[in-house]
Amino acid sequence: MKNFITKNALAAFVVAAILSVSSANAAEFALPVSIDQVGKLKFLVSSENNSPLFVVIYDEDNNQISRESLSAKKLFNFSNLNDGLYKMVILDSRKNIIKSKTFNILTETRRDLIAIQ
Numbered sequence: 001m002k003n004f005i006t007k008n009a010l011a012a013f014v015v016a017a018i019l020s021v022s023s024a025n026a027a028e029f030a031l032p033v034s035i036d037q038v039g040k041l042k043f044l045v046s047s048e049n050n051s052p053l054f055v056v057i058y059d060e061d062n063n064q065i066s067r068e069s070l071s072a073k074k075l076f077n078f079s080n081l082n083d084g085l086y087k088m089v090i091l092d093s094r095k096n097i098i099k100s101k102t103f104n105i106l107t108e109t110r111r112d113l114i115a116i117q
Contacts, residue, residue: 033090035101041079043088043101045070052093060085083107 032048047053047070055074057066065081068074070090078086083105090098 033099035088035090035099038075041077041081041105043076043078043103044073045076045088045090046073047071047090053098054091054093056089056091058087058089062087078103078105081105 033053034044034046036044036046038044045055053070055066055068055070055076056064057076059065065086076088085102085104087100087102089100092098
């Protein structure tokens with residue numbers, strides 16, 4: 001009986017250890033990363049994570065046009081990009097997607113009628 005209890009206690013300990021490791025890996029996918037627009041063609045990407053992250057920019061045909069590492073904060077200026085649909089993806093070191101944002105760059109021409117007296 002004592003041997004049975006010891007084996008069950010050991011099994012429970014192993015299961016608890018596996019669950020805690022699984023929880024740690026799941027928390028990695030919920031890293032505090034933010035993508036905030038700070039101007040007409042600028043995004044500020046911030047991370048509170050100490051492990052390496054990467055910011056990858058794709059065009060509408062899913063071609064990678066930029067890849068940069070991210071430490072804590074980085075301002076991305078997209079004023080040099082042509083009109084079109086783009087996607088910013090934040091990846092961890094294992095290439096898991098942490099966060100993504102799709103954005104559209106569109107040049108508009110306005111015409112106004114102004115009466116002069």
